[in-house]
Each structure stands twice: as C-alpha cells, then as structure tokens.
Amino acid sequence: RKRIDWRFIDGQLFVLDNFLDSLRVYPKEVPGLRPDSADGIALRNQMLEEMESQGGLSRTITLKACVSVPGALEGETVRAWLPIAAACRQQSQVEMLDMTPEGVVAPANASARTASWVSSTDRSFSVTYRYHIDAAYCDIYGGALPSHPCMDAPLPEETSEDRPHIAFTPYLRQLTERVIDGLEDPLDCARAIYDYLTQHIDYRYQPPYLLLGSIADDCAHSLRGDCGVMALTFITMCRIAGVPARWQSGLYVAPDSVGPHDWAEFYTPQTGWLNADVSFGSSARRMGEEWRRRHYFGNLDPWRMVANDRFQAEFVPAFDGMREDPYDNQMGEVSVNGRGCRRREMLRTVELIEMLEVPFSD
Template structure:
C-alpha cells in the first residue's frame, strides 16, 4: 500500500507526462473536477497494481495542486481588475480576448480561472485593449547596442551581479533545519573571467560545463543565501541574411561551445517531441529547402516561428503539455516556449539545436529569459531569440527581427545549456521549476519550496570594458 509520501512527485516523474492517464482521470482534470481526479489518482497509487503508471500519476497530481494555486483568479476577479483601468470592460470583451488567444485559462474546481499575470500580457496588444495603459517600450539603448555590433563585429560588457534567494517569512526554518540552496551562475561560450566577489559562507561552485550551472550551499538554520560575482560577456555579430555569411570574429578568451552531438538532433520528452503535427509542419516549411542547406532550414524555422507565434505570458512549465507541439498549434508562447518550438523544428530539419537560458541583464531590468542555439557548418554555433524576433515583428521592425536570427546582444547572463537538466548536486525532491533554473531553488527539511515560499533578489551593474 502507498502512503502519503508515495504521492509526492520527483523531478524525474515529469519525464513521463506524455505516458498519459486513464481516460476517466483525464476527463476529470480537463473539466476541472480536481477533487475527483485526485481521489482516483491516489487510489491508483495506493493499489500499486500498475507501477508503469506511477510516475505519470505523481506528476499529474503535483500539476493539479499547482494549477489550483497558480490559476487562482475568477472571471469576475479578472473583469474587476481590468475595470480599474478600463471601466467599460465586461464579459463580452473578456470572451473576445479569450477567443483570440490573448488570455490563458483553465477549469479549476468547475470554474474558469486565470493567471494574475494575464493583464500585463495584454499590454503587448494595445489595439485590442484600448482601455488599458500600454506604454511603448523604449528601444533606444537596445538599438544602440545592435548598431555597435554591426559596426565593430561584436559588443562586450562587464557585468557585476548580486543574486539572492531566501525563505519567505511564512516558511518555518528552525536552527536545526537542514537547508539547501542553489543560485544560477554564468556559463557558456559568451562568458569569460568569472570572479566570485562575495557570498554566503560555504559556497560550492559547479563546473563550467554543468548543464545548469549553480552556486550551492548546505547549512543548518539559514534562511537566506546570496552570491555576488563579475564576468565578461561577449556578443559576436554575424549577418545571416547576407548572400555569403562570414563567421563572426572570435576571441581566445571565450571558449567555443562543445561540438554538436546526437542529442542536438533528437527528441527530448516530454516537451521536444516530433509529433505528427510538427512533422507535417516541418515537411511544409522545408519542402523547397534542400537537406544540405542547414542555414536555409534554420531560417525557415525562425521565419515561421517569429512571423506566426505571438507572445503571451505562460503558466509554470510544469503545467504545460508537449510544449513545442502545443505552441505550433496555439501560436502563443513566452520566451522558453518560443525557444523549444524553434529547436524542435530545427532538429526535424536536420539542424543541430540547443537550449540556452539565464537572465536578461539590461540597464533598467534584470529578469529570466530563454533562447536557443543552432549549428551551421562553417559558421559554428549561433543564436536565435525568437521571442525578441516576434516582438520586433509585432512592432514593425524587420531589421531587428532579422538581427535576432544569429545574434544576441551582450545584456545576458547565460547559465543553462540544457532544458530539464539536473542541478549540481542534483535536487532529490521536486523543484519549483524542474526544467530550468533562472532564479534559484531551496529545500528546507527535505521539502522543495515553491515560488510562493521564496523571495528572490537580483541586482546588476553593466560597464563597457
């Protein structure tokens, strides 16, 4: 017989999301009948008669609990919140936005529920929400960096960063509590000269080639951890729209990314899966691009993603199904969903592609961000930021859209070179985000903290070398 502890999901359980649940459980979850779904899932785990289902059952149970917490705003609540800025907004306007795919939702306990963040996502589409305040983004500094890269072939910055993570006040941490914490550290071919300036005592630094590089601590009774560091970041420039693109200028201080391997062309369940729909889409996109034209195929994938998929805030990735396939059908994404969809299409076209993520570090903003890498023989590893490319298309700037095929600016702190990779040392309980590490993780007395139970801090100073 199972115990309550046997219901707890692990990070590895999420590899089995695509195994699928029995139809009765799936129907209950889709209808938002969560109590009934939990009852059936826990009864199945108690019985233990089908161990092949256990990992998927535990993962889906964890997703139900997370869905309840994240999708917490009712229809009435969303309408009332929007009416604070747009008094005329009502149920009809909400349904129009839902029909146009601008607002994500779930059925939770029989009711339609929304993410609290969905209102900010709407501000990207001022024509559709005329009553909301939608200030335009100031691109002056971003365009200046792009111009610098085009003029001199690269841009380099030195970044000093302080990252912190702490247990929220509501989390009980006794003097005897065993506390573990991870914070991201820069790594990747754009990064050199990392220097730890200061940190909570006891820091352990993961090697440069860790797929999700971190600073790590184990300490009794500690509630708060920080690391302060400096690093150089270099953004080379290449014009992939030229008739005969030339390789970007190198710099011996920055080691190249490892050569492509079989994994860079393979499926990676549960989210980079070559479904029948993605195969059919790839066949159409690459129909007129020869197999040997890797650059042409990567460009076709980038063009399709950035010209067809619109930005929309997403829930935690643990709540998403088969991300690349779902994005290709919904045509809605955030930065990581954009990256995974581009990667899947590249791999289907025979172009090696990898994940990269960390922080976007601009003079006025530091926040999580994801993008992709792809490999072209003779040019090496290049970058694609489909989220920024789609934004440029939305704002009518074709030159900027083209820039983000092959290039990134220097305002980055890459930390992760693989999606759904372990931390160092590996976290043996369910992480807040099993797939990516951009803001840190904590475990207190064997229980992983959720985003509601952690307080994150980020500060950065950028200088030219």
C-alpha cells in the same frame, strides 16, 4: 478577441493572474490599457545599432543574486541553489566575488551552473559574481558568415527528442516539412523555421512549465507562448529538420532591469554554433522592426547571463525534492527538509551591480 488565455480546473474557468501583462503587449488592440514604457526599448535599440555598426559589443557585468526562505523553522535543513554564469561560447573570465559562507560552486561547464548551500541556521543566501561576455554580429540574412565560428561538434542528443517537451509529434513533423519544403541547406532550413515562428507566434505569459503538456507541440498548435516556449519550439523543429539545436537560458541584463530569459543555439557546417532568440524576433515583428527581427537570427546581444545549456538539466549537487521549475533555472531553487519550496515561499532577487563597456574582441 481570444487574447486572454484560460484553463478549466475542476469545471471552473480560470485565467492567469498576470493576464493584463499579456494584454499590455498589444496596446493597439486594447484601447485604454497603459502600454509598457518605451524608454527601455529606445536604450536597447541604440545598443543593437552600435553592435551592428561595430561588428559586435562586449561587456563586463557584475550581478548579485539572493534567495531566502523566511518561513523555514528553527532546526530545519535548508538547501539553496542560485544560478551563476557558466563558461560557454559567449562568456569567460567568470569570478566569484562574494558569497554566503560554505557555498559550493558547480563546475564551470555544468549544464545548469549554480552556487549552492546546506544549512540548519541560515535562511538567506547570496552570491556576487563577475563575468565577461562577447556578442559578435554577423548579418546572416545578408549572406555574411561568422569570421571565427565555434565548430564544436554537436552531441547526439542535440539532434534527438527529449520528452516530454522536445517531442517529434506527427503535427510538428508535418509542420516542419511544410516550412522547409524545397530547402536542403541547413542554414536555410534554420532560417525558414525562425521566419515562420517569429512571424506567426504571439507572446503570452505562461503558467509554470510543470503545468504544461508537450510544450513545443502545444505552441505549434496555439501559436502563442513565452520566450522558453518559443525557444523549445524552434529547437524541436530544427532537430526534426536535421539541424542540431540546443537550449540556452539565464538572464537578460539591461542597464535598467534584470529578468529571466530563454533562447536557443543551432549549428550548421558553414557557421558553427549560432544563436536564435525567437521571442525577441517575434516582439520585433509585432513592433514593425524588421531589422531587429533579422538581428536575432544568428545573433544575440551583450546584455545576457548564460547559466544553463540544456533544458531539464540536473543540478550539481542534485536537488533533493521537487523543484519549482524542474526544467529551467533562472532565479534559484530552495528545499526545506527535502521538500522543494514553491514560488510563494521564496524571496528571490537579482541585482545589477555594475556593467562596464569594454573593447569588443571577436
């Protein structure tokens, strides 16, 4: 049924080692394969319903991130970078509570914010931080507009290409023209692009992005991708349509799990900056939850940690080798004597220490 993605490498067919996780997303099409637990879904839906009924939710979240390189030899210089909460539209009151000594914290508005270290003795590094996050809700499909829009003017690069992955290819130009045909209002254009992508793209776990070609164009052809692939496709099509759009990524922080996640921001003159989570919208469509699909156009939720606001952003201080993921930073990166470590060489964890419900402040 073409549900298993594959690659030819030196004439041999290979599939991703986590292909079962992709199949598990479609339990009705793969009889006998145990689906993911529904407990987390019920908890999430309850939170979203509260968010919509109250006009928004706020949380104060404390996280501990760790990275280690047990294979580094004595005397080798280890450099480590761990993502931390950045100052942005949703996040404020960021505090560093504890960290491995001699760490350097990047500026609050760094495009890929990190805590970093250089050591010839330490092999493990950690940082514990706390931040406040506000998630306002506005029924964009119902015609409502934000009460306090963020009207920060878009930058020129937020309407342009950023090759190789945000590329205005002939196919994407043609597809975008078809999707927004007859529409002039930027908000209508962004909504039409979101509708098309969430209703047509299926979720698939991906190889490392370094192994992918032109991500947005490939996704538009294959109609499959993960959260970052979908976000990049939305950003690219919005920019083609003249709607400023940019990247956001970091973590999805649920009470029972923490993991990497990517989504997008877009700008219209009447709304200012809003979010779109195409991956979660696609998931909602797949599960028959139209209300949730609509929620993630214009809104997110308070279960987030934003560390990055640009795809392909450099670290501060700069990385000194080839990163495991040169495009995004959600779990951390390490180099040993100037050589970037691969995933199998690093042990990386993020732990939720505390999540406090606090009054929402719009």
